[in-house]
Amino acid sequence: MHDDFNLTPEEIRALEETWLFPTYKRSNLYCAQGDGAYVRDLAGRRYLDFLGGISVNSLGSGHPRIVAALSRQGERLIHCSNLFYHPYQGLLAKRLAQLAGMDRVFFTNSGTEAMEAALKIARAYGNARARGGKTRILSLRNSFHGRTLGALSITTQEKYQAPFRPLIPEVGVVEAFTPQALADAFSDRVCALVLEPVQGEGGVFPLPADFMQAARELCDRHDALLVADEIQCGLGRTGKLFGFEHYGIRPDVITLAKSLAAGYPLGAVLGNARVSGTLGPGDHGTTFGGGPLACRLALEVLAVIEEEGLVAKVKETGDYLLEGLRSLARRHPSIGEVRGLGLMIGVELGDAAKETVKRLLEKGVIANAAHETVLRLLPPFTITRKECDLFLETLDGVLGGIEAEQSPAS
Numbered sequence: 058m059h060d061d062f063n064l065t066p067e068e069i070r071a072l073e074e075t076w077l078f079p080t081y082k083r084s085n086l087y088c089a090q091g092d093g094a095y096v097r098d099l100a101g102r103r104y105l106d107f108l109g110g111i112s113v114n115s116l117g118s119g120h121p122r123i124v125a126a127l128s129r130q131g132e133r134l135i136h137c138s139n140l141f142y143h144p145y146q147g148l149l150a151k152r153l154a155q156l157a158g159m160d161r162v163f164f165t166n167s168g169t170e171a172m173e174a175a176l177k178i179a180r181a182y183g184n185a186r187a188r189g190g191k192t193r194i195l196s197l198r199n200s201f202h203g204r205t206l207g208a209l210s211i212t213t214q215e216k217y218q219a220p221f222r223p224l225i226p227e228v229g230v231v232e233a234f235t236p237q238a239l240a241d242a243f244s245d246r247v248c249a250l251v252l253e254p255v256q257g258e259g260g261v262f263p264l265p266a267d268f269m270q271a272a273r274e275l276c277d278r279h280d281a282l283l284v285a286d287e288i289q290c291g292l293g294r295t296g297k298l299f300g301f302e303h304y305g306i307r308p309d310v311i312t313l314a315k316s317l318a319a320g321y322p323l324g325a326v327l328g329n330a331r332v333s334g335t336l337g338p339g340d341h342g343t344t345f346g347g348g349p350l351a352c353r354l355a356l357e358v359l360a361v362i363e364e365e366g367l368v369a370k371v372k373e374t375g376d377y378l379l380e381g382l383r384s385l386a387r388r389h390p391s392i393g394e395v396r397g398l399g400l401m402i403g404v405e406l407g408d409a410a411k412e413t414v415k416r417l418l419e420k421g422v423i424a425n426a427a428h429e430t431v432l433r434l435l436p437p438f439t440i441t442r443k444e445c446d447l448f449l450e451t452l453d454g455v456l457g458g459i460e461a462e463q464s465p466a467s
């Protein structure tokens with residue numbers, strides 16, 4: 058088997074610079090292997106991973122049950138198309154629907170595609186109620202839902218949208234996270250309100266509780282769907298299985314992806330009884346979505362989360378990490394707010410965020426900067442207190458160095 062191309066970092070970089078659209082400014086890490094909460098580069102150097110492939114590697118790398126399911130199902134059947142049955146799609150749909158209190162599921166290959174399906178459900182719902190008169194979709198300031206034209210249209214950040222206008226029509230933006238701002242944006246023409254219970258790319262902002270209550274009430278009052286984008290914050294990340302559970306409300310539509318199949322691409326849109334009639338035969342489809350390997354892996358992910366008690370562990374470790382960060386904040390003037398739920402944490406660092414990420418990487422720790430100014434932490438659920446201590450110690454040193462350089466005396 059030709060499984061090792063033996064490329065040097067310079068060769069890898071040169072190939073990409075020549076042949077790829079330059080959409081990514083990659084950091085100087087050449088990933089070769091993963092092991093639990095660690096990644097090794099091509100030279101064999103180990104990095105502590107506090108980003109988890111952006112909320113994907115929730116079970117870390119190389120979890121034995123995932124590896125076993127991958128190889129067993131890989132040998133049996135990887136793909137068969139959606140023209141035929143296989144054992145796992147229905148099983149997974151049932152499991153997810155029961156966990157989320159939903160009725161129907163459609164599987165996709167990515168989060169963005171799950172959002173596209175949610176948008177189609179929203180429009181179909183509105184059109185079935187008032188043809189042409191109920192097509193408005195509300196999304197929140199600072200949101201991120203993906204990069205295809207539909208998902209981009211509700212990703213209300215200028216830097217993502219500007220080059221690609223015109224976007225889809227009939228999108229309204231809720232400019233503040235207050236019940237009043239939400240009420241002002243609503244009307245009977247709204248077919249859906251889309252939100253992330255914890256905004257991720259926007260800088261890790263858990264939405265206020267009164268805002269979420271108002272979201273549910275206003276959607277009910279105006280016969281609109283509440284769509285929760287749980288792509289980043291769902292499946293245990295916040296210390297509850299779903300982000301919306303923190304607020305005591307239930308949405309009508311839920312989107313999932315990221316960690317769902319442990320790194321193999323899989324997304325899902327889940328809907329309750331209100332929307333179960335919105336997509337009929339031929340209304341939507343996908344070649345890859347919900348294939349046997351992806352679904353088999355997701356069933357294993359859900360079983361591991363349950364059997365290893367990982368949601369409770371996320372809460373416990375997340376509280377420990379938050380406390381450690383808050384204690385660092387008392388000593389480091391560069392740290393502003395520390396916020397988050399479970400193991401989805403943001404640390405406001407202002408201008409120092411990008412430099413911090415760079416220096417952490419130099420010291421063998423992976424994290425990233427969301428919204429330019431926020432150090433975002435999304436470590437695997439299996440991260441230990443000892444690994445949190447190592448992270449905190451490294452961050453302490455990095456911030457100390459940056460602050461010393463910035464202080465007037467230096």
Ligand SMILES: Cc1ncc(COP(=O)(O)O)c(C=O)c1O
Pocket residue numbers: 111167168169170172201202203204253257258286287288289290314315
């Ligand atoms: C909240 C949220 N929605 C949607 C997406 C898009 O998902 P994907 O990159 O899998 O298409 C992301 C990705 O970061 C996300 O964080």
